[in-house]
Amino acid sequence: MREVTFLEAIRAAIWEEMERDPNVFIIGEDIGKMGGAFGVTTGFQERFGFDRVVDAPISETAIIGVAIGAAAAGKRAIAEMQFIDFISYGFDQVVNVAATYLYRSGGQVSIPIVVRGPSGGYVGGSLYHSQQFEAWFFHVPGLKVVQPAFPDDAYGLMKASIRDNNPVIFLEHKYLYRRIKGTIPNPEADYIVKLGEARIRRPGDTLTVVTYGAMVHFALDAARMLEQEGISMEVIDLRTIKPLDMETIYNSVRKTSKVLVIYEAPRTGGVGAEISARITEECFEWLDAPVMRVAAKDSFVPFAEPLEKFVLPSVDDIVYTARQLAHY
Amino acid sequence: MAVAVIMPELGESIVEGTIVRWLKQEGELVKEDEPLVEIMTDKVNTELPAPASGVLKQILATAGATVKVGQELAWIETEARAESPAPSGPPPVAEVGFYGGHEEPAPVAPAPAPAPAPAPAPTPTAGDGRTRAPGRAFISPVVAKIAAEHGISQDELMRIPGTGTGGRVTRADIERYIAQRRTAPTTPAPEPAPAPIPTTPAPAPVQPKEGEEVIPLVGMRKAIAEHLTKSYHTAVHVTTVIQVDVSRMVEFRERNKEAFQQQYGVRLTYTPFFVKAAADALLEFPMMNASLIDDQIIVRHYVHMGVAVALGEKGEEGLIVPVIRDVHKKSIIDIARDLEDIAKRARNKTIGVADVQGATFTLTNPGSYGALIGTPIINHPQTAILGTYAIVKQPVVINDMIAIRPIMNLCLSYDHRLIDGMYAGRFLQRIKRAIEEFEFFR
Numbered sequence: 001m002r003e004v005t006f007l008e009a010i011r012a013a014i015w016e017e018m019e020r021d022p023n024v025f026i027i028g029e030d031i032g033k034m035g036g037a038f039g040v041t042t043g044f045q046e047r048f049g050f051d052r053v054v055d056a057p058i059s060e061t062a063i064i065g066v067a068i069g070a071a072a073a074g075k076r077a078i079a080e081m082q083f084i085d086f087i088s089y090g091f092d093q094v095v096n097v098a099a100t101y102l103y104r105s106g107g108q109v110s111i112p113i114v115v116r117g118p119s120g121g122y123v124g125g126s127l128y129h130s131q132q133f134e135a136w137f138f139h140v141p142g143l144k145v146v147q148p149a150f151p152d153d154a155y156g157l158m159k160a161s162i163r164d165n166n167p168v169i170f171l172e173h174k175y176l177y178r179r180i181k182g183t184i185p186n187p188e189a190d191y192i193v194k195l196g197e198a199r200i201r202r203p204g205d206t207l208t209v210v211t212y213g214a215m216v217h218f219a220l221d222a223a224r225m226l227e228q229e230g231i232s233m234e235v236i237d238l239r240t241i242k243p244l245d246m247e248t249i250y251n252s253v254r255k256t257s258k259v260l261v262i263y264e265a266p267r268t269g270g271v272g273a274e275i276s277a278r279i280t281e282e283c284f285e286w287l288d289a290p291v292m293r294v295a296a297k298d299s300f301v302p303f304a305e306p307l308e309k310f311v312l313p314s315v316d317d318i319v320y321t322a323r324q325l326a327h328y
Numbered sequence: 329m330a331v332a333v334i335m336p337e338l339g340e341s342i343v344e345g346t347i348v349r350w351l352k353q354e355g356e357l358v359k360e361d362e363p364l365v366e367i368m369t370d371k372v373n374t375e376l377p378a379p380a381s382g383v384l385k386q387i388l389a390t391a392g393a394t395v396k397v398g399q400e401l402a403w404i405e406t407e408a409r410a411e412s413p414a415p416s417g418p419p420p421v422a423e424v425g426f427y428g429g430h431e432e433p434a435p436v437a438p439a440p441a442p443a444p445a446p447a448p449a450p451t452p453t454a455g456d457g458r459t460r461a462p463g464r465a466f467i468s469p470v471v472a473k474i475a476a477e478h479g480i481s482q483d484e485l486m487r488i489p490g491t492g493t494g495g496r497v498t499r500a501d502i503e504r505y506i507a508q509r510r511t512a513p514t515t516p517a518p519e520p521a522p523a524p525i526p527t528t529p530a531p532a533p534v535q536p537k538e539g540e541e542v543i544p545l546v547g548m549r550k551a552i553a554e555h556l557t558k559s560y561h562t563a564v565h566v567t568t569v570i571q572v573d574v575s576r577m578v579e580f581r582e583r584n585k586e587a588f589q590q591q592y593g594v595r596l597t598y599t600p601f602f603v604k605a606a607a608d609a610l611l612e613f614p615m616m617n618a619s620l621i622d623d624q625i626i627v628r629h630y631v632h633m634g635v636a637v638a639l640g641e642k643g644e645e646g647l648i649v650p651v652i653r654d655v656h657k658k659s660i661i662d663i664a665r666d667l668e669d670i671a672k673r674a675r676n677k678t679i680g681v682a683d684v685q686g687a688t689f690t691l692t693n694p695g696s697y698g699a700l701i702g703t704p705i706i707n708h709p710q711t712a713i714l715g716t717y718a719i720v721k722q723p724v725v726i727n728d729m730i731a732i733r734p735i736m737n738l739c740l741s742y743d744h745r746l747i748d749g750m751y752a753g754r755f756l757q758r759i760k761r762a763i764e765e766f767e768f769f770r
């Protein structure tokens with residue numbers, strides 16, 4: 001076992017996969033000599049060389065396009081977005097090319113790429129360095145979307161994503177990079193976290209919280225506060241946003257009959273809407289209250305710290321809404 | 329948070345209540361348990377206490393409105409957020425790795441500054457403007473499902489104590505209820521719903537013997553049978569008798585009956601005096617005017633008096649008990665008029681359901697057919713019934729002299745669960761004194 005930060009867990013996973021499989025390579029802006037904006041690939045170029053750690057021009061279209069082409073030719077590509085916000089420049093490559101490839105080729109050509117990058121707010125990153133784009137890709141068939149909250153999951157999910165034969169959007173919450181520490185297994189354990197399996201991070205019976213990413217930590221903080229009021233929150237960490245592990249959610253809903261979905265992205269059209277809809281379709285007769293949501297306001301993430309806190313969900317918001325739900 | 333003020337359950341079989349008046353106006357501050365609104369039903373008048381502290385935001389049912397049990401009467405806006413514990417917002421922004429990759433590992437964020445003071449209470453909505461207050465009448469899907477699985481009727485469901493918003497029955501409430509029901513199977517649910525008629529097996533027909541006939545128990549006779557059985561099996565009956573010297577009353581009537589008839593157009597009988605004397609005594613002895621329902625004693629400070637009226641020449645057509653309302657506020661003349669009116673309407677069968685509901689005490693007059701003494705059955709869910717018996721001239725000792733006086737027995741049957749013997753005795757004494765002193769017109 002190793003004690004690592006969230007960031008180090010991701011770095012270890014990529015490193016070990018590149019050690020294990022010579023077909024795995026990584027491409028992105030400033031990832032070689034500089035080691036990437038956050039240092040995920042520090043030392044990679046020295047170890048794996050210029051061919052497998054490729055510094056790219058500032059063109060997300062090119063980065064993702066190269067990854068897709070290489071994958072179609074038999075490689076396993078990791079495309080780093082310096083900030084996930086800039087994946088918008090490569091949107092066509094992800095949505096129209098990578099996602100559709102297997103379908104278009106009649107099942108002959110799969111695209112095993114991981115498009116990964118730092119996402120999310122709470123670091124004063126402002127408009128273009130703070131967004132959570134999971135809902136865009138959640139909407140598209142043919143993609144998988146992953147966002148871990150703990151180092152062990154980040155480690156195991158990154159390995160699973162690299163080995164998966166489908167395009168995976170891997171969101172790394174930058175607020176967690178160095179704040180969250182934990183242990184991960186040693187390389188020889190070959191630890192994998194299967195995609196599509198949620199994890200109950202805290203059992204409870206008053207209400208179910210469904211969330212992912214940094215919000216898992218906020219939810220756990222809220223759960224500790226509410227415990228003193230006799231409100232027992234079950235916190236489900238989705239880990240994989242697409243495909244959704246609905247069975248884990250349904251089982252919890254049947255137990256608690258009350259659900260709070262928390263996500264950091266703007267409220268309207270978020271992942272929470274889909275989760276809420278499926279719960280209503282499948283578990284209607286188990287509900288004792290409406291499915292409620294805590295999410296960001298339908299706004300941009302402001303630079304000013306007080307405004308950022310106002311727009312993004314807070315532990316306070318979670319406590320408040322959870323309390324309403326508990327007493328509904 | 330907005331808390332609903334709900335029309336409460338005010339007793340068995342009560343399905344609706346009428347708003348008499350609001351004791352608070354919109355915008356006023358109210359404290360929890362402070363009287364908020366006066367409600368009248370055909371059984372009780374009550375002051376409903378506020379379910380929460382806050383501001384009376386909106387009155388939905390104004391005075392005079394009749395509202396079903398479980399429906400909202402008003403909203404109280406509480407200061408829900410005020411008591412929330414200090415929030416633990418995210419620690420302040422740390423400059424983590426912002427193009428700082430080379431100096432890895434970047435220093436971890438400094439120790440978080442203390443969390444800021446809680447923001448002022450935001451609007452109590454779930455973020456989309458909806459107020460969360462479903463109210464008692466709302467049954468959630470899971471509660472409906474559990475009720476169906478356990479054969480719990482709507483009526484039974486509405487009797488389960490609710491801990492949700494506005495008294496809503498939550499999943500936890502119904503599960504607790506079922507668990508209790510299971511652990512105590514012999515304890516009946518509070519006021520079990522009457523068995524539905526179709527499930528009552530038809531009685532095996534009795535073959536009449538020579539000289540017999542068989543009449544099915546239906547209609548009024550069936551209602552009387554059921555009602556008296558319930559009364560007899562519910563209340564713990566005791567009867568106390570007191571003798572009253574009614575000389576002054578008899579004399580007054582003899583002297584004034586014709587003038588009374590001419591002046592007021594009403595026949596003067598003894599009954600209005602009994603009604604009046606009893607009503608005055610009931611105000612002084614409110615427990616005699618109470619009801620014991622579901623472990624709660626409902627005490628009234630008003631008197632609606634039921635007066636038994638036999639139907640048919642020989643009483644063969646049964647008996648009904650019309651009600652004279654608010655007798656404590658009425659004069660002897662008003663009472664005499666009301667009595668004549670109900671007696672007339674009872675006999676020509678134009679009496680309505682409302683005319684026989686809501687009595688708090690009952691008067692019966694077996695004296696009209698010469699009965700000397702008896703033990704009346706209480707009219708459930710009242711607590712007592714007063715019988716006035718035949719006035720008979722008797723030799724009595726007054727100041728050590730024998731005199732002949734008209735004497736009447738007053739027989740009071742009362743529910744010994746609520747009333748002790750001395751209280752009943754004092755109550756009878758109070759009536760006796762009123763009739764003997766006969767100061768109704770002073």
